Amino acid sequence: MTQTSSPLRNRYEFLLLFDVENGNPNGDPDSGNAPRVDPEDGHGLVSDVALKRRVRNYVQAAGEQIFIQHGTNLNRPIFQAKQASGGGSKGKQDVDAARRWMCEHFYDVRTFGAVMSTGANAGQVRGPVQLTFARSLDPVFAIEASITRGAVAEDIKNAKTLDDFLNWEAQQDEDKLRTMGRKSLIPYGLFATKGFVSAHLAQGTGFSEADLKLLLEALLNMYEHDRSASKGLMSSRRLFVFRHVGTDSDPQQRARQAVLGCAPAHKLLDLGQVIEVRRKDEHKPARALSDYEVTVHLDRLPAGVELLDLDSWDEARYHDGWQSR
Template sequence: MSLTNRYDFVLLFDVKDGNPNGDPDAGNLPRLDAETGHGLVTDVALKRKVRNFVAMTRDQAERDPQPGEKRFEIYVREKAILNRQNQRAYSALKLDAESPEPAPDEAAEKKPAKEKPAKEKKRKGGGDDVNKARDWMCQNFFDVRTFGAVMSIGVNCGQVRGPVQITFARSVDPIIAQEHSITRMAVATEAEAEKQGGDNRTMGRKHTVPYGLYVAHGFVSSFLARQTGFSDADLELLWQALSQMFDHDRSAARGEMATRGLYVFKHESELGNAPAHTLFERIQVVRKADVPRSFADYEVAVNEAELPSGVALLRMV
């Protein structure tokens, strides 16, 4: 069933002695705002965790689906070749991925052929076939109908604007990125072992945040949901993923991460009954300790008094 309500949500999560989102352009240091020192986690990183959760929890159900029931595949997977994913839509629908070229007229035949500039070259697929392929991709891939995707390069499945959007997460307070030396009691090659005289040690570096509490905002549009087929069941799966995604994404690099709060504002109107920013301001996080090192060092104040007419607050965590 298609959505008939607008949703805005606030996601609180924390990290202890880990790196929530390293920056590969900065030696994998935790991302931060250079002016304020607040920590950042990109929307891409959060969506990756949602994708991984859906792939993990829906994998068994998708192994032997009934016809038309395969709805929870993930389009942007590790090591995926996206044009191969796009080609599946044309193969399943028995469409020709090659866009037909118009027949040249007599005048054009007399002129020497000129190669089109690269940006004007035709993509594979066109017209109604693209629309059919786009609908097929939305139906079969959870992340396409949720977050949207650009699928118009190569095998053309069009572009999808997703109904669910998530902002960068920002830490409540400035963070400190600590750097640690680590030792591996092994080497990769015999040449390294001979060079060390059998000591066989490899030195490395590791970056962590002692503690950080992060806040991200999200939005769900029912109008865009109708265009992609994002349903009430998909929305419930999204809430579940946001609530539990860190529990199944453990690694030595990320330390202890957990969702600490998921506050959802449900609007009766599809257009919305109040501006999102005024609702987000009702969730206030106050530091209780000078140097916070746990979630207990913060207090989350939720102002539920006199909510705007037509808005309900749902606590998922």
């Protein structure tokens, strides 16, 4: 498990740019699963829950255990934690022991946090990593495309043998053996999501440097392992990671600055500050990443903050690729 190294000692923020081509990046169940769109300005949205789901799927495929899995009862691992930590009562010490067990064994608990008081009480964990809703840089145009399926799924009354089904099919007109459907998509959208990593909260969950590296790897690769017809082509394009290292000459003060931060998050993450993304031609709709120009302004990077620019996961660059003003 990746949490065996010591907890983080630096605050981090990150900005992820990802795009979708001819797909539905995040369906809204309240709108017939159409792409999520801000009704006031037409910009596309992807929920933080959807992004965390992709991260969970990736780290699980990479061999980590996760708490929130598809089609499971969450009270089962909570009960397991109570048993494994030797606690059967609801006392504070037993709850704390179960919470520590959950953080040690489940990557998503020590990363995103969890409410674990729904059955056998394992308390609550406030995760050091949080994500915002992703938002498209420009308004998106949602399309409802009609599709045809050259088959039906009909319940044939009194059909008891294979011949009954074959005879029924032979009696139908060809048009009766087709069905129509709808498919929601957007032709193209470039999205940005902002993330925050608290070194202070990492001390409480055991979220480590190794966990952070796996998180960044997952953000860059999560769509490579999440292909579906409805999603079209989704790709993580650029990941900008900001690390607070401090400026003070005194080691203790510098370590304090590294944990608490050297600049507000909005001065790092707001587009147009350090990272600028501009559409090359404002008069035609974007249909590819090449329609945008991404500029990094290192001269605007606050003192005491380093920047790592990744377009794919590279362990060597993680160690040696940090830049400062």
